[in-house]
Amino acid sequence: xxxxxxxxxxxxxxxxxxxxxxxxxxxxxxxxxxxxxxxxxxxxxxxxxxxxxxxxxxxxxxxxxxxxxxxxxxxxxxxxxxxxxxxxxxxxxxxxxxxxxxxxxxxxxxxxxxxxxxxxxxxxxxxxxxxxxxxxxxxxxxxxxxxxxxxxxxxxxxxxxxxxxxxxxxxxxx
Numbered sequence: 760x761x762x763x764x765x766x767x768x769x770x771x772x773x774x775x776x777x778x779x780x781x782x783x784x785x786x787x788x789x790x791x792x793x794x795x796x797x798x799x800x801x802x803x804x805x806x807x808x809x810x811x812x813x814x815x816x817x818x819x820x821x822x823x824x825x826x827x828x829x830x831x832x833x834x835x836x837x838x839x840x841x842x843x844x845x846x847x848x849x850x851x852x853x854x855x856x857x858x859x860x861x862x863x864x865x866x867x868x869x870x871x872x873x874x875x876x877x878x879x880x881x882x883x884x885x886x887x888x889x890x891x892x893x894x895x896x897x898x899x900x901x902x903x904x905x906x907x908x909x910x911x912x913x914x915x916x917x918x919x920x921x922x923x924x925x926x927x928x929x930x931x932x933x
Contacts, residue, residue: 808932814838819929831877831885839926840889850920854893857917863895867911871919883925890921 802810819838826832851868858866869892875881894911 804932811932826885835929837887837925838929840923841926842923850891854917858893858895858914861916863914865896867894868892869894869911886925888921889923890919892919893917
């Protein structure tokens with residue numbers, strides 16, 4: 760009888776130890792692969808390089824020379840700005856939520872060029888910046904791509920997005 764109690768206690772102790780030492784395993788789940796189609800407006804990197812080079816040769820060099828001569832900037836002006844993808848996604852979610860409250864539909868983003876005033880209280884005095892402005896279209900807006908830009912309306916009451924990381928020095932596409 761005494762032997763049976765010792766065996767029972769040993770089994771219980773072993774079981775508790777075994778259960779306590781097991782690590783929690785995550786349940787096995789199947790990853791769902793969502794196929795996403797490339798937008799019609801996507802261009803190849805080869806075409807992107809052509810566009811960038813055209814900008815550099817027809818505008819950037821002239822602009823840099825003018826801004827340097829006026830004493831507005833030193834070095835080269837900004838021609839590229841990097842934004843964290845999560846910031847862009849968060850901004851899009853913010854725009855959608857605010858637009859819904861205001862009844863805006865057919866949303867978009869317009870990219871604007873701006874320049875920081877040549878004052879010390881700005882992060883990049885005298886340099887170019889890019890910022891996003893939320894837009895919407897009336898439901899009667901046209902599907903014609905050539906006319907679309909004239910149809911978008913600035914979404915009043917929704918903040919714009921600025922303060923990406925300026926390419927300093929500007930980064931050419933490789």
